[in-house]
Amino acid sequence: MEDLRSFNLEELSSIVEEFGEKKFRAKQLYEWIHKKRVATFEEMTNISKGLKEKLMANYFFAPLKPLQVLTSKIDGTQKYLFRLYDGNVIEAVLMKYKYGNSVCISTQVGCRMGCRFCASTIDGRTRNLTPGEMLAEVYTIEHITKERVSHIVLMGAGEPMDNFDYVVRFLDMITNDQGMNLSGRNITVSTCGLVPKIKELADLKLQVTLAISLHASNDETRKELMPIANKYSIAQVLEACDYYFQTTGRRISFEYSLVKDVNDTKEGAKELASLLKGRNCHVNLIPVNPIEEKDFKQPTWDNIYRFKEVLEKHHINVTIRREMGRDINGSCGQLRKNYLEEGGQETFDK
Numbered sequence: 001m002e003d004l005r006s007f008n009l010e011e012l013s014s015i016v017e018e019f020g021e022k023k024f025r026a027k028q029l030y031e032w033i034h035k036k037r038v039a040t041f042e043e044m045t046n047i048s049k050g051l052k053e054k055l056m057a058n059y060f061f062a063p064l065k066p067l068q069v070l071t072s073k074i075d076g077t078q079k080y081l082f083r084l085y086d087g088n089v090i091e092a093v094l095m096k097y098k099y100g101n102s103v104c105i106s107t108q109v110g111c112r113m114g115c116r117f118c119a120s121t122i123d124g125r126t127r128n129l130t131p132g133e134m135l136a137e138v139y140t141i142e143h144i145t146k147e148r149v150s151h152i153v154l155m156g157a158g159e160p161m162d163n164f165d166y167v168v169r170f171l172d173m174i175t176n177d178q179g180m181n182l183s184g185r186n187i188t189v190s191t192c193g194l195v196p197k198i199k200e201l202a203d204l205k206l207q208v209t210l211a212i213s214l215h216a217s218n219d220e221t222r223k224e225l226m227p228i229a230n231k232y233s234i235a236q237v238l239e240a241c242d243y244y245f246q247t248t249g250r251r252i253s254f255e256y257s258l259v260k261d262v263n264d265t266k267e268g269a270k271e272l273a274s275l276l277k278g279r280n281c282h283v284n285l286i287p288v289n290p291i292e293e294k295d296f297k298q299p300t301w302d303n304i305y306r307f308k309e310v311l312e313k314h315h316i317n318v319t320i321r322r323e324m325g326r327d328i329n330g331s332c333g334q335l336r337k338n339y340l341e342e343g344g345q346e347t348f349d350k
């Protein structure tokens with residue numbers, strides 16, 4: 001059975017028409033699901049019993065069950081572990097900023113990109129998340145906290161550009177004025193750099209911010225950290241970024257996880273500055289979050305600041321990402337990994 005939450009308005013229209021109902025019913029249904037956020041048919045008071053029964057026989061609302069919610073005493077960051085209808089487990093994070101609440105969502109169960117420092121990719125990719133499941137991550141967090149989510153970052157587990165169609169549909173639905181009506185400008189899509197998909201996304205002119213996980217200033221170093229670098233060179237990635245900027249007018253954000261003795265040198269910073277020179281962009285430095293399985297270490301703070309200063313000297317916009325929820329650790333995918341290793345319940349009857 002398919003999740004009713006995954007259908008956009010046009011698709012819902014053809015579903016209700018197929019059931020012999022008027023098209024406007026689809027709009028009512030869409031509002032129940034995406035504006036009022038009900039998760040049962042009983043609550044839909046203006047939908048006829050007949051239509052509800054037909055829908056119920058063919059579709060369902062895939063449940064997203066919170067298994068763990070950890071709240072930071074330092075900054076209120078919350079990490080969520082959710083169980084999907086088929087027993088798979090995913091993570092999402094809520095971060096509280098002065099400008100609003102931002103949710104970091106997963107786009108796949110696991111990931112197949114293989115970045116060496118990332119916990120989400122260790123066991124590969126199990127499956128793509130559906131648009132409905134990505135929406136449910138946001139809706140469920142709003143429901144639990146009773147707080148409004150104003151920003152979304154696709155920076156949890158998974159590679160959004162490796163789940164392109166579903167991610168695009170998610171973006172379309174979350175920005176739809178019949179639903180959550182979020183501005184595309186408040187959404188960031190992060191990718192390790194699947195070049196053709198970056199161009200495809202640009203052509204859709206969605207106004208979302210594109211973040212590129214660059215993590216190195218030359219191909220040789222990048223290959224040490226990210227297998228995708230064997231497929232696309234930095235030059236190709238940057239060319240796709242230029243295309244994205246020209247097409248959408250949106251400034252590119254580059255993520256650079258600093259790893260001790262790998263990509264944290266002064267020469268590396270200079271090389272990065274010359275790569276990005278003249279580009280309207282922003283660099284986000286992230287001291288690498290060491291994971292148990294790998295031996296990558298954070299540079300010293302001296303080296304982190306030195307790296308930043310070199311970029312600033314070359315007039316590159318740069319910030320160091322503030323570590324959120326330090327006391328509820330489990331960096332990038334570790335919460336899920338620990339849960340599974342401790343023999344967490346893996347199956348769930350729908």
Ligand code: SAH
Pocket residue numbers: 113115117118119154155156157158159160190191192193211212213255257286287288289290291331332
């Ligand atoms: N697949 C996408 C989005 C998910 S990862 C991408 O690659 O961009 C989100 C960001 O966290 C990426 O920049 C990723 O490289 C980074 N990341 C993953 N594990 C990390 C770790 N242990 N320490 C620091 N950054 C990490």
